[in-house]
Amino acid sequence: MARIGIFDSGVGGLTVHRAILERLPGLDTVYLGDTARLPYGTKSGDVVTHYSLRNARFLASRGIDLLVVACNTASALALPALRESLHLPVLGVVEPGARAAARATRGGRIGVIGTQSTIASGAYQQAIAQASPGSTVTARACPLFVPLAEEGWTDPEDEVVRLVARRYLAPLAEAGVDTLVLGCTHYPLLRGAIARELPGVALVDSAEAIAAEVGALVGATDPARPADHQFFVTDTPERFLGVAGRFLGRTVSRAEHVDV
Amino acid sequence: MARIGIFDSGVGGLTVHRAILERLPGLDTVYLGDTARLPYGTKSGDVVTHYSLRNARFLASRGIDLLVVACNTASALALPALRESLHLPVLGVVEPGARAAARATRGGRIGVIGTQSTIASGAYQQAIAQASPGSTVTARACPLFVPLAEEGWTDPEDEVVRLVARRYLAPLAEAGVDTLVLGCTHYPLLRGAIARELPGVALVDSAEAIAAEVGALVGATDPARPADHQFFVTDTPERFLGVAGRFLGRTVSRAEHVDV
Known part of the structure; x- marks a missing residue:
């Protein structure tokens, strides 16, 4: 074994x-x-x-x-x-996440969110471009998501959670992404709040x-x-x-x- | 020199x-x-x-x-x-901050905010008790204040800033503190938002x-x-x-x- x-x-x-x-x-x-x-x-x-x-x-x-x-x-x-x-x-987790996004996307508009260093590295953007040539990628760092999750403030009905999610995710909504990679281990805890801001968008959990x-x-x-x-x-x-x-x-x- | x-x-x-x-x-x-x-x-x-x-x-x-x-x-x-x-x-910074709070308080109700580890250590609570015997101390960890300050979200008019400050500081307002020690180097950047939730309270900056x-x-x-x-x-x-x-x-x- x-x-x-x-x-x-x-x-x-x-x-x-x-x-x-x-x-x-x-x-x-x-x-x-x-x-x-x-x-x-x-x-x-x-x-x-x-x-x-x-x-x-x-x-x-x-x-x-x-x-x-x-x-x-x-x-x-x-x-x-x-x-x-x-x-x-x-x-x-980056390559499996990128490949899962490539399988999930219907319109070729893929978003990715992560820490400052993850997003600044361009690793997801590059891996998605390889796994799904022709797709467009919109990337955004969401520094407050980790402390929110660690504080246990994850309820989508919580006004702080809702406002922070809206502020970070608005550019992704405007870009019309159809698929979003949750590029940080903490983000699945905020899945409900993220889904609320991006209805109909496929959420890819890189853990899965x-x-x-x-x-x-x-x-x-x-x-x-x-x-x-x-x-x-x-x-x-x-x-x-x-x-x-x-x-x-x-x-x-x-x-x-x-x-x- | x-x-x-x-x-x-x-x-x-x-x-x-x-x-x-x-x-x-x-x-x-x-x-x-x-x-x-x-x-x-x-x-x-x-x-x-x-x-x-x-x-x-x-x-x-x-x-x-x-x-x-x-x-x-x-x-x-x-x-x-x-x-x-x-x-x-x-x-x-703890002892100077505690002594400054002892000088500033009028009613002997002192609050202190800081990181989880600072508050859990009890160091401020103990130093304030020594510097101002007979005062009561209300302590509260505010884990999201540091990431807010580092993100540059410090404007007291910002709704996220206002809601987070209110949530953390409500117990201090309820305790009727007249003096509050800003027990973390980042907190002076949020001074405006903190003052708004605790009007009339003397804010002690341990840096000063x-x-x-x-x-x-x-x-x-x-x-x-x-x-x-x-x-x-x-x-x-x-x-x-x-x-x-x-x-x-x-x-x-x-x-x-x-x-x-």
């Missing part, structure tokens, strides 16, 4: 963990949240790559067979360095997109097998454990602190 | 830099923004102390005479460790409070002297330089990257 390593800047990557296990129950996983240095979305390519390599080396030392980069910013900025440095298959590609690589798993799930964080575990449930959909009872 | 070292998790400490130089022109300064690991306000005491010690050791190696901890979270969590480890006077105490330690300076100001950051300088002006009130033309 394959053992999958997953890293993220913090807790958001648990949405990817969840999507992978819904599709592949029985799989062993090792998760690392770099909570001492989060967020990655406002930091430079150099720094994000440096942290990503350290995360990846730790996971490689735990005997994984495949590395999943759950963080969109790390996927956008650090994938070439990770692939060069590791002797393992490495999957990021990468889970499908992991499934294609790993093949069938045995759901009856008792799977082993390990969680590590670089800051103390308390805050991670406190919010993990919101992202994973079930309680995480134990996470171990590690310096990487 | 004394040389002052100032560190912060990022750009916010420039409000302290600015307040010190307005009071003490001609003073030499060395500023370090730990932009590769910001923010500190959501991280544990262990991690914030670890980063603070590394920042302080770098500044000590630059020949400073006095260390100013501009970051409220680092001041709240790491001051004892810094004082133990450095052979220099170390000033944090610490500048007064630095002045008392350093004595008079020569405003005609050409002063030397050095800026260092742990991530690449571009983003720091881009927003520094908003916090410092004048352009920063050069910052050097450093690993600490």
